[in-house]
Amino acid sequence: MSTVATGRAGKVGLTAVLAAVLVGLSLLALTLGPYPMSAGDTVGVLWRRLTGAGAGDSVPEMVLFSIRLPRVVAALLVGAALGAAGACYQTLFRNPLVSPDILGVSAGAGLGAVLGIFLGLSVAGIQLAAFAGGLAAVTLVGFVAAAVRGRDTVLVLVLAGVVVGALAGAATSLLKVLADPYDQLPAITFWLLGSLSGVQTEDAASTLPVVLVGLVPLVLLRWRINVLSLGDEEAKSLGIEVGRLRLLVIGCATLITAAVVAIAGVVGWVGLVMPHIARMLVGPGFGVLLPASALLGAGYLLLVDTLARTIAAAEVPLGILTAVVGAPFFLWLLARGRRGWT
């Protein structure tokens, strides 16, 4: 067996360890909250539900299944989706400093949600508006890039993303000025900073299939996406239909991001930092980078969301905590200058 083959076995093992840590973290998060529950209680309640022995209406069961479990599942889902999408975008744009927001998906989703709040839509309506806004922004970027043919496609995409993002940001600011300052503005501000405080079981249930639909092609095409990171010309000469594959990867990563941003609001940092750490741990091969980024993203957001609901009497917005926790850690990583950067 070659050195690379043994390295690969190690990476798969590392991914398994990450998954195990994630299960432990999830159990821990389920025990934390204003209603005291020990780890034993939690496992007991879960076990009774799984075996069908639970009464279904005891207080611990209500707390666990109506409040904590949906939130933990949502945190895992949102974190995993942002981590996976970040890995896609970084590989696609051949740049470790790219985040899932690069093509304007968050800015578009933000505008959609703010418009929804402004128009007084229901929660589901706001989520749908955010999802549609995110997809619309990236589609617009795609059309702009297609219109400016003959130039470096990646560069045009990035610049178009900046432009569309800026326009969506301007429109969002306008709506904030026009919004009712006592009722709508706090809701808008809170949404733009990201939070899982309002997440219901149905939100997680409706988002999961969309995320899976986006993930499946990425997993299936992992080898080709790997080759794409060599750059357009080399990927073409190695037999990849670059334009088609890039469109597919952008479509899938955008779908995933828009779906979770719709229920969680704009949550920064996860999609930038987690793929970066994953690359340090398992290397740049997309086949292992994708699951590792998703697992790390899930763990990180679970950690941050658990902090968000336990460290203060009021909910702390996720966007604040992901940055406060993530930024110093990222700086420390950069200072160590380990592999994964270049």
Added chain:
Amino acid sequence: MKLECRDLAFGYPGKRVGEHVSLAVGPGEVLCLLGPNGSGKTTLFRTLLGLLPAQGGEVFLGGDAMPGLARQEIARRIAYVPQGHVPPFPFAVEEVVLMGRTARLGTFAQPGPADREAALNALDILGIRDLAGADYTRLSGGQRQLVLVARALAQEAPLLVMDEPTASLDFSNQAVVLKELVRLADSGLGIVLSTHDPDHALSMGTRVALLKSGRLVADGTPGDVLTGDHLSQVYGIPVGVERLPSGRAVCVPRL
């Protein structure tokens, strides 16, 4: 498998780099393309590979017109060694070489044991198997060049196009690569390479083409093409071709 272009005009959108180029290379042939910096060698190669659309004339790959071929089909017929560069992510050398197998894999497939075997084999041929686990990004320019040659070998295409494959190689590795190219041509591959060293063309080329400002100055056997007159005309300095006592010819600039 034959690579052929007829009356080819090539360049970038809005900029014509060269025209009226007709060339062909078939099994067992080594076509060396010589020309000064900026004469259009790389642009010509990119057009031959279908990476740039032809601005006029035609490119045929195994008898099929290039624009009609899918990327995967082109990659199965022709392998490309680009000029070395550093990718953004630290892939292991073995993984970079494995990427040469992509055209042989199904759309959703992953490289299997046979592909790894082919990759390691290619590294063996160039004597760099010990680099298999190394970071590609941390290699020297010459080592990266050898890895890209190995990747092209792993692609197992009947045609090889190499853009200055010996440019950053040391004296011995130049010999390793050139010797391997001769062996590959003997085994039936068709090879096109550009080089800045006329002696390489003299020692291994079965055909030589001289390119200046995007036009062919001469095309034929090394003995016919590599004359003092032609070389002086293409490079703009006086060049002589002298014969060594062993019988080999060398190109010597007159200083």
